[in-house]
Amino acid sequence: MRSPDSPVLTINGLIKDVGPLASLDGKMLRVVSGLSLVAERGQVTALLGANGAGKTTTLECAQGLQKRTGGSISLLGADPDTAGADLRSRVGVMLQDGGLPPSARPIPLLRHVAGMYQKPMNVDALVERLGINQFSRTSVRRLSGGQKQRLALAAALIGNPEILFLDEPSAGLDPQSRQMVFELIAELRDAGMGIVLTTHLMDDAERLADYVYIIDGGHNVVEGTVAELLRHDHAADSAITDRTLYFDAPGGLDFTGAVSGGLQITETRSGSYSITGAITPKDLASLTAWWAERNIMPASLRLEARSLEDVFLDISGRDLR
């Protein structure tokens, strides 16, 4: 369900080679190989992938920080490689390593960056909103990872961008700041900003993203809304599971006949069982009845739905390794 407005970012067949110095054998290393994506206004688009999948390189090509080897990129309708100040003022960038000078103090630094824009955000309001006033007298070098992250987000936002790039936005955040940052991202999205973020955390993507691209080996392998990806069924692959029931009980039990035949029962280690497949309420009832007949009380019991993580592991495991 993509919005009909013109996209904030369109990447088509992106190729990026690095080297020859970056790789050991003196050859060029292809870190991005034919990646394509579209990011819309008013949506959070997530690039999900393991470390080294090519997410950061893709973002840096889109930001004009790295020159691409091939393919095309349209950032707010322009080529990032020839971007001028006008285009840069409409693009907010939060780098993975922050990019903040260690000796700077948060508020003077934000005022400095704000000075690059005609009509920046209100620094005080932004500082208040991201809880930066709690550490406004501390130099960047002494900030915690999460504090640095919030300051870098503020610096990326200060110019009222139309598109916001966030490279691993939740890295180093404690649960409270994570909540704070996620709420702000959702608010900015609802205000019409197009947000492109990378993450290797499925949970981030599930909570934040309207549209997800799963990246592996330098290109996108699967895309869709979170709901679509969760429904996504590689029909031929019997390892795809709808639900998994985990429980601990005495070791060596034979559950044959306790649940319907299509389910897969495994004892992962002695006494730890998992039942995977299309588990129905009937299966739960017959399983607990089976336990009741034998007076077995499980030590733990947990039912999990298919998560984006399952989708991701399934896809990257099946197609690529």
Next chain:
Amino acid sequence: MSKLLSPNAGPASLPRRIMQQGRYETITMLRNGEQLILAVVLPLMALVGLVVTPLLDGLGGSRVDVATPGILALCAMSTAFTGQGIATGFDRRYGVLRFLSTTPLGRGGLIAGKILAVLVVLFLQVLVVGAVAGLLGWQPRLEAWLPAVGVLVLGAAAFTALGLLVAGTVRPEATLAITNLLWILLGALGGIVVPAERLPPLLQGIVQVLPSGALGQALRDAFLLGAVPFPAVVVLLLWTILAGAAAVRWFKWN
């Protein structure tokens, strides 16, 4: 609509962005204690040392008249080469250059802001060193200032280009070592405070083509003779062009 967000209104004007960056870099340089030692304290100690010893006697002027132009040249090397080189090297390490180049400032504005900061700090150094030298009896001819300022700016350009070349190509720890070591070597033996004719014969030919020797020579001639030597200006121009082109070619932003 978010309370924070308002419609994007574009970048500040180019001069405002450069002024903003120049002011920020100037304040950062002036707050850096180690940098102040290199920029002001050591040059002033060298000035006093040259005035109380007979090292520069017999070179066509009073000790302070011969020493001060060289000390001003040393100041340009401190700020443009060592100071800005080290600051840029660490900014590169911490991703500051990459972040700022994504803002409306951009790469060009960033370099312009750095050059502006070098010129402002150099101006303050000239005021301080000139005042102390004045107390020690320095009496520069008024008409010498115009060519001297031109030479000083050219020297600052050559050393800024060299500093950025080092900062952009090696690790910041190496930049720190290289720029400090060269500051000491060129300061002592590069013809900058001690004129070529007082150096061992082996060095005399070399220092004339070094930016340090050319800058020291040009400033001394400007203040002592009221004329700028053409070959020294050509040497400084060549260093500026070659180091600048090399920096543009090989500077790595990340």
